[in-house]
């Protein structure tokens with residue numbers, strides 16, 4: 001079994017609002033992270049390259065993947081130039097109904113007006129070699145919505161990306177990492193062949209390719225922190241055994257119903 005770190009970024013920018021700051025990595029620090037990846041001899045792959053190599057049994061020496069969730073406009077301004085300059089492969093998961101809009105899904109008025117990438121930005125990223133995946137249509141928690149909504153979120157976002165980019169996306173990233181057996185079935189049925197969860201753990205060649213584990217990279221993750229993380233033998237890799245969190249899922253379901261009713265009433 002080959003341990004594989006899959007890094008999860010959200011925002012690369014010089015500054016962010018106080019509520020969102022912990023998700024935001026400074027561009028200079030991001031460039032330092034990529035230097036660490038290179039200096040430790042890792043081979044960055046897109047998620048689909050990683051899955052193909054894992055299935056085919058031909059993983060490179062030290063495989064690694066860099067992923068971005070959400071598709072914020074700062075990806076184009078601050079992350080893409082650094083990635084392009086270093087020739088590092090990456091995968092970007094976008095929320096298709098929010099492209100050209102704002103991050104209206106972020107809770108508690110935390111950055112609800114952050115600019116998202118435009119379709120031209122997404123096409124430019126794809127042309128630069130970034131793998132584009134789906135992060136659903138609206139960033140809803142996929143494991144607590146009704147079945148028809150689940151399929152709409154997964155199928156429609158895939159079709160939208162296929163229409164806009166001329167190529168169907170292969171990979172999905174579950175919003176907040178939340179998934180269930182029904183969500184995995186929907187992802188498979190839609191035609192995806194991999195999906196990223198979160199888990200904050202190392203992935204591996206034995207990981208479930210529809211629940212790939214990723215490691216959070218925070219604002220506070222210094223270059224030395226990342227070097228220590230990637231240089232060490234992983235303490236734990238993700239289990240392919242499904243984790244049942246029925247109580248937490250139930251609480252989120254109630255919250256979703258209340259929000260939906262309030263929106264309907266408003």
Ligand SMILES: [Zn+2]
Pocket residue numbers: 069070135139175176
């Ligand atoms: Zn997200």
